[in-house]
Structures are given as structure tokens and as C-alpha cells.
Amino acid sequence: MFIALVNWDKCTGCGDCVDVCPVKCFEMSDGKSLAHRASYCIDCGNCPEVCPDDAIVISIGWGG
Ligand code: SF4
Numbered sequence: 149m150f151i152a153l154v155n156w157d158k159c160t161g162c163g164d165c166v167d168v169c170p171v172k173c174f175e176m177s178d179g180k181s182l183a184h185r186a187s188y189c190i191d192c193g194n195c196p197e198v199c200p201d202d203a204i205v206i207s208i209g210w211g212g
């Protein structure tokens with residue numbers, strides 16, 4: 149299982165990750181991207197590639 153993590157110290161709120169995620173992991177909250185469905189991630193690679201601030205990390209998550 150993959151987990152999408154957003155570093156709020158880096159995120160500048162462009163919203164691009166919301167647009168490119170095929171499984172809708174992200175939504176905007178208070179001007180930042182919140183990975184509210186982080187565990188839906190299928191590791192497609194779109195969001196780390198598109199994020200201009202290098203704010204997203206995909207990790208191996210709970211349950212392997
Ligand atoms: S890697 Fe793909 S599926 Fe995972 S959060 Fe990013 S855009 Fe969504």
C-alpha cells in the first residue's frame with residue numbers, strides 16, 4: 149500500500165496535485181493540499197512530478 153504525504157511547510161497551494169491525481173487523494177484546505185485519501189494512492193507518480201515545491205512524498209504505508 150502506498151501513502152501520499154504532503155509537507156505543509158513546502159506546499160504553496162497551487163492545487164496541481166488535486167488536478168493530476170487519478171484517485172483523488174487530495175483536496176485543498178486552508179490554502180494547502182490535504183491528502184485526505186492518502187491511502188488511495190496507487191503510486192502513479194503524477195503528483196511528485198507536478199508539484200513545483202517538491203512538497204509530496206509517496207511512501208510505503210500501513211499494512212505493506
Ligand atoms: S502518486 Fe498518483 S495516485 Fe498517488 S497521490 Fe500522487 S497522483 Fe495520486
Ligand code: SF4
Binds near residue numbers: 163164180202
Ligand atoms: S502540487 Fe505541491 S504545492 Fe501544489 S498544492 Fe499540491 S502539494 Fe501543494
